[in-house]
Amino acid sequence: MIKKRWLQFFLTYTLIGVLVAYIIIKLFPGMVGDNRPTIVFNEAPPRADSTLTSDSGPVSYASAVEAATPAVVNVYTSKVVSQQINPLFNDPLFRRFFGDIQIPDKRMENSLGSGVIVSKNGYLLTNNHVITGADEILVGLKDGRTATATVVGTDPESDLAVLSINLEELTSINLGQSDDLRVGDVVLAVGNPFGVGQTVTLGIVSATGRSHLGINTFEDFIQTDAAINPGNSGGALIDARGNLVGINTAIFSRSGGSQGIGFAIPVDIAKLALKQILQFGHVVRGWLGIEPQDISAQLAESFGLNDTKGVIVAGVLRNGPADQAGIRPGDIITTIAGKPIRDSQQVLQIISQTEPDTKVAIDILRNGNQETLSAKVTQRPAPNTLPH
Numbered sequence: 456m457i458k459k460r461w462l463q464f465f466l467t468y469t470l471i472g473v474l475v476a477y478i479i480i481k482l483f484p485g486m487v488g489d490n491r492p493t494i495v496f497n498e499a500p501p502r503a504d505s506t507l508t509s510d511s512g513p514v515s516y517a518s519a520v521e522a523a524t525p526a527v528v529n530v531y532t533s534k535v536v537s538q539q540i541n542p543l544f545n546d547p548l549f550r551r552f553f554g555d556i557q558i559p560d561k562r563m564e565n566s567l568g569s570g571v572i573v574s575k576n577g578y579l580l581t582n583n584h585v586i587t588g589a590d591e592i593l594v595g596l597k598d599g600r601t602a603t604a605t606v607v608g609t610d611p612e613s614d615l616a617v618l619s620i621n622l623e624e625l626t627s628i629n630l631g632q633s634d635d636l637r638v639g640d641v642v643l644a645v646g647n648p649f650g651v652g653q654t655v656t657l658g659i660v661s662a663t664g665r666s667h668l669g670i671n672t673f674e675d676f677i678q679t680d681a682a683i684n685p686g687n688s689g690g691a692l693i694d695a696r697g698n699l700v701g702i703n704t705a706i707f708s709r710s711g712g713s714q715g716i717g718f719a720i721p722v723d724i725a726k727l728a729l730k731q732i733l734q735f736g737h738v739v740r741g742w743l744g745i746e747p748q749d750i751s752a753q754l755a756e757s758f759g760l761n762d763t764k765g766v767i768v769a770g771v772l773r774n775g776p777a778d779q780a781g782i783r784p785g786d787i788i789t790t791i792a793g794k795p796i797r798d799s800q801q802v803l804q805i806i807s808q809t810e811p812d813t814k815v816a817i818d819i820l821r822n823g824n825q826e827t828l829s830a831k832v833t834q835r836p837a838p839n840t841l842p843h
Contacts, residue, residue: 516643520655522697525597526572526628527645527653527690530581530604530618532589533565569646569690570594570618571699573729575627579618580725581689582704583609586616594620597653608732612672612740614704615725616689617732628691631698633721636660636677644681644703644717646690656682658715665718666800670705673807674800676718677701683717692719701725741809742835744775745782747799758787759823765789766799768819780817780830787820806832 568585572578579594586592592604602620609616636642640660648654658681665676679692683706692701701719731738747766755763768786771778782788788796791805792815809815811834818827 516641516657516695519643519693519695519697520645523628523643523691523693523699524645524653524655525626527597528570528572528579529595529647529653530568530570530579530585530689531565531593531595532568532586532591533593534588534590567647567650567686568688569686569703571689571691571702572625572627573630573699575625577620577622577625578607578729578733579604579620580702580729581616581618582702583611583614583616585689586618587611592618594618596622596625608736610728610732610738613720613724613728613738614671615702615720615728617729628693628699629697630722630726631694631696631700633663633677633700633723636663636694636700636721638662641695642677642679642681642700643693643695644679644683644687644690644719645693646683646687646703648682648684648686650686658682658717661716663721667798668705668718670718673724673803675721675724675804676704677721679717679719680715681717682715683719687717737837739811740807740835741811741813741832742775743777743782743806743830743832744772745777745802746770747788747802749798750787758820760787760820765796765820766802776830776833780828782817782819782828782830783821785821788817789820789825790818791815807835 566585566589568581570579570581570585573580586606586609592606593601594604595601600622602622604618604620607617607619638660642658642660644656644658646654658679660677661680662678665678666674668674668676670676677692677700681692683703687703688705690703691699692703694700699722701721702725703717703719705718706716728738746769748769750758750760750763750765750767752763754767755761758767765787768777768782768784768788771782771784788802790796791802792809794801794805796802796805806815809832811832813832814829815832816827817830818825820826
């Protein structure tokens with residue numbers, strides 16, 4: 456009898472234990488001690504089939520191209536250049552055997568680039584180096600029409616030029632915002648590479664704010680791997696909606712052809728240059744009259760600095776704005792108008808974008824002591840009149 460009760464007791468509590476364990480496992484699985492790693496995925500939402508149409512997304516950029524390409528033009532330039540005549544042609548012995556051969560001392564030189572119509576009343580943007588020294592500029596539209604272009608104004612320091620043509624019913628491109636570009640955004644380069652005809656190439660934004668390339672005085676380039684070749688200069692860099700985001704300018708290449716490193720002037724810079732050229736005939740920039748120098752690790756150590764931020768004033772123009780503000784060679788500029796300074800290119804950009812006759816606060820380090828000076832920015836002289 457006792458044995459039977461003990462067996463009943465054992466089975467009853469065993470069953471209760473199994474039920475309790477089952478409930479714990481179901482309600483609190485983490486208490487069981489499973490050592491398997493838990494992986495959490497950030498899964499993208501499923502893409503609806505409606506987005507994969509023939510004119511959008513990764514399938515096709517035809518709509519963007521159709522909207523932008525009528526505003527992209529070919530720019531043909533020609534100029535008369537002098538050529539040296541070999542002295543042999545004037546030698547009496549040569550003339551005795553070959554007679555008087557008339558060799559022209561001038562020849563016509565042609566070149567090719569691209570441009571972008573930005574206004575229906577005939578204003579175009581292109582690169583300054585496309586039209587420099589040209590005696591005649593001819594613009595060819597996608598619809599087959601041609602027109603002689605006149606130069607409205609140029610800005611060699613940013614390599615931009617504004618042209619004008621007199622044609623009716625022009626298609627202008629929509630201007631985007633280059634400040635909104637992110638690395639990885641899809642862009643397309645439109646132009647006339649090698650004179651083969653209008654061509655579109657696809658890539659992404661590889662970087663923004665590229666400088667220290669030695670291409671222009673003022674550099675703030677969009678870098679892209681969209682193929683840019685000779686003849687693309689001055690053409691359009693557009694986004695996936697067909698809006699202009701840059702003016703194709705240069706390539707980095709060891710062979711002369713595209714190697715996936717191309718540079719474009721942001722449209723926000725080009726737009727400002729366009730407005731000022733139309734208003735003043737040139738681009739208006741601020742100027743301090745200093746020669747800034749980047750701080751290397753060795754210079755930072757010799758000056759007792761903790762890092763390489765800021766710039767050293769290597770030179771100051773006598774009686775210039777910086778000189779009148781009390782800035783001296785050897786000073787270390789740390790901030791301008793409250794903006795921390797990283798390098799000399801940033802100094803150039805901040806000052807050039809400051810309206811002339813504006814006073815700016817400049818924080819400097821001099822002999823280890825911090826000072827704040829006030830400088831009145833003046834208008835930057837023309838490139839050919841800048842002191843050396």
